Amino acid sequence: MEKRKLGYSTFRIQRENPETFYPFVFNDIMGLSQQKGVLVDDVKLALSGHVKEGYLFNPESKLPEENEFYNKSPTVNDKVHVLVCIVPADTLSSMRDETVQKIRDIRLEASRLGIPQVAVLTKADLVCPEIKRDLKNVYRSKYMKEKMEQFSANVGIPMNCIFPVKNYHEEIDLSYDTDALILSTLRRLINHGDDFINRKAA
Template identity: 45%
Template sequence: MGGVFSQSWRPLPKNNQDALDFLKSYSPRNHEATHLRILLIGPAGEGKSTFINSVDSVLQGRVANRAPTDQHVTADSFTKKYKTYKFSKTNEGHYSFVINDIMGMERTKGVHVEDIKLALRGHVKDGYEFDPENKLEEGDLGYNAAPELSERVHVVVTVVPAGVVSLLTSDMIAKLRDIRLAATALEIPQLAILTKVDDACPKAQKNVNNIYKSDYLKEQVYKFSQLLGLPVNSIFLVKNYSSEINTNDATDAHILCALKQMIVFGEDYLSHLND
């Protein structure tokens, strides 16, 4: 699938430790927020939970598997609940950011778009089990009537496999656009990660360092930018840890690049609330 450029079209930082130090020292400047909250959204079974495990793997320096995943090929979402994941520092408490996993979006089932909009504003309680047949309503047990700033979402990340960008249905694109517009109305920043790059591109599968050299993967980034309206510099290519038993610097670099930008964008949002 395509060729490989001689140079990366998006150079990555050469030193992973700088990004790790940034994440370790990060703390929201807005003191009303105890942490920064990242929400992952996207089609069912396309790498949201695996990305959470990959982030944990990078931070722990070993392959981790906290967020349940399902390798069975299905259109149904394996994640059913609204779950907050914290990340432990070695003997130093937790990092000052959390990632929320959510039920995947499907054509006829899956999480309701309106439930995702409620989550943006902090109205979905942690542990709430989504009901594809019924939207969450005010007064329900899972409804948080008075969310604090830390319970609201500070950055939204759309997760889609690089190899299915061209296969996204008009219905799925419309749902993603609907959420994007809702987040924009709340001034919540948005990014996207295109996962499973090794499945989409044999060159990337052969060598992780080819991810940002692949003309095919670059084409998918630009195509997704046009579909969703996100700037190209807000879309990142990621190889998740899925078959590996050890972490490596090259895979870490792509995950860290995306994660750091999520924190930077989310911090901009939180700081703006103080203006």
């Protein structure tokens, strides 16, 4: 199970037809803040498309070029089009300085490559009673705005690229407000990816 967490995984969203998928994928990398998290150098390699799916990250050393999972000739489909930083909103206050620095280092590399960067703050309802009472308050909450501003200042991601969402964690039924917030965020991520591809093609 632990190895699976360390692996570089690709996720696709299926359309109504079981044989077809939407034309985008998500690549997942284990967190930076864990005691033995992924190395910043390996994230930078992934941004450029040099990491093949299934690679098990080594917390002690970066992926070497001679490794079978090193992609020496990445295509445009192998490269990252949007860097998404997922952070639980209830951990923002306790985020360690070294984690912040890692995010900044990765973000700067993404900027060098022209890759847009966004952040998704999960568990927004757990940090503010206003939001817990009514999810429509997520962008009206002063407390949440302060947390977003602090995170923006710390890591350099602009406020208009930080999206708070609510997780499904104990609910049995789907919620329109929860889905609307998640889908709105997903649409923004796709738009950023489209912009990146269009700029590269121009």
